[in-house]
Amino acid sequence: MRMAEGVEWALHCCLDLAWARGTPVPAARLAAHHGLPAAYLTKQLQALGRAGIVRSTPGPRGGYLLDRPPHAVTLMDVVTALEGADPAFRCTEIRAGGPHTTRCAIDTAMTRAELAWRRELAGRTLADLDADVRRADPDAPAATRARLSPAPPA
Amino acid sequence: MRMAEGVEWALHCCLDLAWARGTPVPAARLAAHHGLPAAYLTKQLQALGRAGIVRSTPGPRGGYLLDRPPHAVTLMDVVTALEGADPAFRCTEIRAGGPHTTRCAIDTAMTRAELAWRRELAGRTLADLDADVRRADPDAPAATRARLSPAPPA
DNA sequence: ATAAATCTGGATATGCGATGTCCAGGATTC
DNA sequence: GAATCCTGGACATCGCATATCCAGATTTAT
Numbered sequence: 001m002r003m004a005e006g007v008e009w010a011l012h013c014c015l016d017l018a019w020a021r022g023t024p025v026p027a028a029r030l031a032a033h034h035g036l037p038a039a040y041l042t043k044q045l046q047a048l049g050r051a052g053i054v055r056s057t058p059g060p061r062g063g064y065l066l067d068r069p070p071h072a073v074t075l076m077d078v079v080t081a082l083e084g085a086d087p088a089f090r091c092t093e094i095r096a097g098g099p100h101t102t103r104c105a106i107d108t109a110m111t112r113a114e115l116a117w118r119r120e121l122a123g124r125t126l127a128d129l130d131a132d133v134r135r136a137d138p139d140a141p142a143a144t145r146a147r148l149s150p151a152p153p154a
Numbered sequence: 155m156r157m158a159e160g161v162e163w164a165l166h167c168c169l170d171l172a173w174a175r176g177t178p179v180p181a182a183r184l185a186a187h188h189g190l191p192a193a194y195l196t197k198q199l200q201a202l203g204r205a206g207i208v209r210s211t212p213g214p215r216g217g218y219l220l221d222r223p224p225h226a227v228t229l230m231d232v233v234t235a236l237e238g239a240d241p242a243f244r245c246t247e248i249r250a251g252g253p254h255t256t257r258c259a260i261d262t263a264m265t266r267a268e269l270a271w272r273r274e275l276a277g278r279t280l281a282d283l284d285a286d287v288r289r290a291d292p293d294a295p296a297a298t299r300a301r302l303s304p305a306p307p308a
Numbered sequence: 309a310t311a312a313a314t315c316t317g318g319a320t321a322t323g324c325g326a327t328g329t330c331c332a333g334g335a336t337t338c
Numbered sequence: 339g340a341a342t343c344c345t346g347g348a349c350a351t352c353g354c355a356t357a358t359c360c361a362g363a364t365t366t367a368t
Contacts, residue, residue, distance in 0.1 A: 001157045002354090003242040003264075004326060011260045012248055026343065034248040040328050046345070059336025060342045075263060088157040088242075094166055094188040097297065105286035106165045109229060110157075113274035120267035132259035143251065156325085158355060180314065194357050200316070213365030214313045 006044040007082050009036055013045065014078060015133075016148060017054065017066040018126050019141040024056075024063030025148050033148060044082060051081030061150065070126035076118055087114050160198040161236050163190055167199065168232060169287075170302060171208065171220040172280050173295040178210075178217030179302050187302060198236060205235035215304065224280035230272055241268050 013030050027045055031038035045064055048054040055067035066073070091107035093100075133140050167184050181199055185192035199218055202208040209221035220227070245261035247254075287294050 001155060001237050001242050002240075002244075002326095003155045005246065006326080008243070008246060008248065008260065011264075015260070024343095028343085033250050035250075036248065037328060039330075040326095042344080043328090049344095056344055057336075058334080058342080058344050059338090061337065062335090062343050064344090075267070083155050086156075088155050089162070090156075092159065092162060094162065094190065096187045096189075096301065097294075100291075102290040105283045105290075106162065106169070108286070109278050109283060110165075110275075113229070113271050113278075116274045117267050117271035120270045121264075124263050124267075129259045129263060132262070136256040136259075137254075140251075147250065156355095160355080178314095182314085191357060193359070194355095196315080197357090203316095210315055211365075212313080212315045212363075213367090215366065216314050216364085218315090 001088060003079075004083060006040075006047075007079055009034065009041055010044045010048055010078050010082055011075065011129075013041070013064075014048070014053065014066065014073060014126055015129055016144055017064060018070040018130060019145045020065070020148055021145070022065060023148075023150065024061065024065050026063040029148055030064070033144075047081050048078070051077065053077055053081055066126075070130055073126045074122050075124050076121035079121055087111065089114060155242060157233075158237060160194075160201075161233055163188065163195055164198045164202055164232050164236055165229065165283075167195070167218075168202070168207065168220065168227060168280055169283055170298055171218060172224040172284060173299045174219070174302055175299070176219060177302075177304065178215065178219050180217040183302055184218070187298075201235050202232070205231065207231055207235055220280075224284055227280045228276050229278050229283075230275035233275055241265065243268060 012034055016030060016033065017025060027042050028038045030036075030045075031041045045054060045056075049056055049064075052067060053073055054064050056062070056064050089107070089110040091104050091110075093104065095104060130141065166188055170184060170187065171179060181196050182192045184190075184199075185195045199208060199210070203210055203218075203221075206221060207227055208218050210216070210218050243261075243264040245258050245264075247258065249258060284295065
């Protein structure tokens with residue numbers, strides 16, 4: 001079982017946008033910042049847009065912005081935006097002996113575990129990540145913000 | 155993110171073998187019991203064998219047996235046997251600005267959520283599933299055992 | 309001994325989703 | 339009007355889960 005790599009990209013970009021504090025950042029600059037293929041990162045950003053996590057403005061000086069305060073974006077929100085809401089384990093009801101009236105015990109157990117995972121993800125927001133980073137490296141947000149600022153250093 | 159369907163198959167087969175109580179069940183009969191492709195189910199059973207969950211005996215009257223008491227096989231054991239031990243989220247360290255001394259906050263958060271999932275799976279065994287099933291349908295284990303018995307009903 | 313049943317492991321085919329690229333069209337700023 | 343940027347669709351590629359087949363080994367039963 002493997003999570004799409006785009007989830008990692010999206011999480012980093014969301015944090016970047018939180019640090020950009022309302023200044024639009026073009027997809028190409030986000031991609032360059034992380035060494036990612038711009039054409040594909042675009043797809044992830046569009047998914048974040050459809051989920052209402054991110055907003056975009058076209059034209060010069062345009063780009064992506066976070067569309068909610070960082071404390072209102074949970075990791076679960078981002079994962080769901082990219083991976084969809086379907087559970088990883090899907091019961092295909094292979095129990096023998098015709099139709100059953102009770103719920104499959106295996107399905108119940110696997111679903112319970114997945115809910116624990118979702119609960120953890122839903123309990124952490126971009127604001128929490130920001131706090132974690134600042135605790136370890138207080139200058140990182142400002143440095144990132146500078147590197148993503150409208151006028152590139154070269 | 156999607157879990158391999160073979161995990162579901164393996165869990166059902168493990169429960170079947172627990173109910174067979176030491177009587178070897180051929181892979182072909184397990185497959186027929188659940189309407190699964192025998193040639194592929196074989197692969198999952200072999201993985202369970204390499205993990206020490208299941209044991210096999212060749213020849214007529216041979217087949218698969220559970221190689222541990224049901225309370226000593228956790229759902230995590232089965233999932234790991236089939237999916238491997240790698241986490242679903244793998245940090246590829248795309249943080250910008252050269253090498254970092256601190257751990258990536260995103261990686262930490264995603265890993266924490268996955269540990270919650272693993273903890274749930276590690277906390278439930280085949281014996282628990284067996285108890286769940288008996289609570290809802292006390293005759294199901296015996297019925298399955300009969301259907302898997304060495305002399306097929308036809 | 310021979311035959312039948314069963315597992316093991318490797319080779320191979322197939323399908324699907326994640327990854328990745330490209331482009332035509334539209335919106336916005338200058 | 340030109341440059342910048344996003345949107346959405348079409349398309350190519352790659353890896354992995356799914357699936358099949360077979361030759362070889364092992365054990366049971368006669």
